[in-house]
Amino acid sequence: MASIFERLNDKKRKDIRVLSEFIAVYCREQHKAEDSKVFSINDDKLKSVLENKEIVLCGDCSKLLHHGIAKLLLCPYDPKPACRKCETHCYAPDYRERIREVMRFSGPYLMKRGRLDLLAHYLS
Numbered sequence: 001m002a003s004i005f006e007r008l009n010d011k012k013r014k015d016i017r018v019l020s021e022f023i024a025v026y027c028r029e030q031h032k033a034e035d036s037k038v039f040s041i042n043d044d045k046l047k048s049v050l051e052n053k054e055i056v057l058c059g060d061c062s063k064l065l066h067h068g069i070a071k072l073l074l075c076p077y078d079p080k081p082a083c084r085k086c087e088t089h090c091y092a093p094d095y096r097e098r099i100r101e102v103m104r105f106s107g108p109y110l111m112k113r114g115r116l117d118l119l120a121h122y123l124s
């Protein structure tokens with residue numbers, strides 16, 4: 001079986017970075033949790049995808065990001081469609097609701113701050 005990393009093309013790398021940034025913004029602004037810590041992932045390839053950036057997340061958001069990354073890696077579509085437009089709802093229902101919440105918050109938040117690089121991606 002081919003490693004899932006063989007499917008980790010540039011688009012998916014970018015997707016993972018955008019996802020982590022969206023969740024990080026949401027967590028920082030909405031949770032301000034005291035148990036937040038640097039998101040760690042037990043995989044060197046993924047660390048390089050995240051460019052060794054320190055992403056600080058609370059426990060729940062950390063789980064959400066892990067879930068999101070796993071789903072991205074397993075996405076069977078190539079090119080991957082925007083999740084909002086995809087017919088396959090691959091997120092577990094609980095996570096799906098939470099990621100929508102994250103997008104609703106972080107989309108406008110980043111727009112106000114002129115992060116058009118991220119937004120172009122979000123809207124695509």
Ligand SMILES: [Zn+2]
Pocket residue numbers: 026027028031033057058059060061062
């Ligand atoms: Zn959080």
